[in-house]
Amino acid sequence: MYSIGKFSEICKVPVKTLRYYSEIGLLEPSFIDPFTNYRYYDYDKIQAVQKIKLLKSCQFSLAQIREFLENQDSGPWEGLFEEKLRELEQKRKQLDEQMEQMRRLKEQVAKASSLLPGPMMSECCLEEREALRVYTIRRHIKPVFIDNLVQDLFDRVYAFNLTVKGKLMAIFHERGLSQGEADVELLLPVEGNAQIEGCKVLPAGTYACLKIKGPYSELGAGYERLQHWLAEQNLTRKGDYLEIYEQGLVPSEYTGREIHPDLSLPPSELMTKLCVPVALWE
Template structure:
């Protein structure tokens, strides 16, 4: 048996933390002296404590760790599934960190060369175009920003299924219209749409008319900057927004290997003031 102090020293976990873990039922002392209240841990519990430490290093919550430890016969299976999911999460985080690092290096380079940190906005091109009327088959719903990619896949999956089932003809690449005037805790009023040639139940006419257009090659992270540039362009040239902003996905994000291959058209409907 090991005293709580010895157990703490070996595992490099404070006695305060061990008492908290006992409170929440994560790892209990093997024995508590009823007279002194001293806590003792079995040698075999070292492995459990080391497992807890390792899973914490992967950013599992204490509740998640507890559920895995208590899963009995399904322990190995649940642990495998949880670790596999965590691996994907970490890969995504690394990918995002690499993008941030690249952006940071660009900002440092610009400042070093005497350029403003926001000078990249000068490279965003804006043109005035007339967008013809389209017939849209769409799904409109409130979408939380964090769930956009999931809703994108689900909604366009449903639309594609109907197009195949009814043998409809796609006229242009898929698009998303943002109808919200401002950010809301309930999400953004978003319309996932596919332009088709036929008029069927649920379709609607969409005529954006005069629009500012920007073609973006690469990551979607720049889209907010594109809208900022378009709004500034409109104000300087004497135009105002008339309808929902929308994006046209020339390349399917599920079909490209790298973000650099993405091509997105960003539209900002306007009229002359």
Template sequence: MLTIGEFSNICKVSAKTLRYYAEIGLIQPEEIDPENGYRYYSIDQLETMLFINRLKSYNFSLEEIKTIRNTEELQDEALCLALMKKEKEIEKQVREYQKTLEQLNQDISNLKQGNSIMSYMENINIRLTEVPEMYLISIRKMVHEYEFPEEYGKCYGQLFKKIKDKRLTPAAPPMVLFHSDEFSPFGLDTEFAVPVKEYATGTRNFCPGLCIKTVLHGSYTELPSVYAKQREWAEREGYEGSSLLYEVYITDPSRAASENELITEIYYLVKKKTL
């Protein structure tokens, strides 16, 4: 048997942590002296503690580890599935960190060359364009920020089914119209739409007119920079915008091999300010 101090030293886990693990039922001492309360662990429990530490190194929560340990049947199968899921999560984190590292290196390079850290904004293209009237088949609803990934797939699935059922013809790539400037407790007023050639029951006219247009190549995380640049340009050039902007997804994100392949058009409806 090992004292809690010996067990702690071998596994490199503090005695305080071991007491907490016992409290939550993750790993209990093999024996507790009823007279003095001293805790003792068996040699066999060393491997259990190393197993817990290994899962912690993979960013499993204590609750997740406890669930895995308490799985009596098909434990190896459950563990394999949990590890595969965690592998996907870590791969995503690695990609995000790699992107952040590339951006960090670019910022350092710009600063070393005497440029502003915000000099990337100069590469955001802005142009005025007159967008003609179009017919839209759409779904408009309040959407919270965390719901967008799921809503994109769900709403466009419904829209393309309607297009097929009504025998309509898509006229342009899918788009999203944002009808309000800010999130409310109920979400953002959002319209998922597909332009179609035919005017039919369930479609509506959309007349954008004069717009500021930007073409974004790459990740959607750059969209806030585009929004900011468009509004700066409008203010500087004497235009005022409406509360409506919309995005057109030229590239289907589900078919893009990487974010670098994404192409998105951003339109901000404006009009010339009157004196």
């Protein structure tokens, strides 16, 4: 005879489960000590537990298992076993189909990834840039809403009757603010010397530059490369990084307020120029 604790270890069934099986009449102890109420199980009960575990794994209910253990006549059970075999076979087919669908999806994702290459970057270089008059707008926004800020910028340019003379630019003064916001300044080169609030001049000077061809989500790699190049060349940054959207975001042709992101270009064809003013040490 085995104590309930030892029997639990041998059969790998929790003591709590054995007590429950006893309560519902599924597996009675071989002997209960009348003085201590300790439960004991003999060797035959091990085989009974193995049958219970096997039938449970085949999705039989405890009530069905109890009926099976009480009635060892195999006749009535043959049909039920056949039905369970058909159910399991059907589940196996469903699993095979799901696995095949998952394989196809995996292949499609891998193929799509290969069609969207990583960013192409030019060599880093220095260039002299002339002073540039720009009209700017600056706000704390979530980057996903930058299109709205672009629209507001062009609405103001239209309202002030300013003539646009270059590509849209952006300065991210600070990223990772509260609620996922960033301190974003958009800049648009404009013609003339009108003293309008919001206009300023980007100073002339030497700029370290890099072009990135690819989705905007990959611009971080461009920042890293340019920063590394500055360190290699012993150059000191003396201003903010400037993103110039040479191709994409804003269409090359537009009229008045009819400005919107250029959705005709695939992300792999977007072109962004990254510039930062530097100090030269002789």
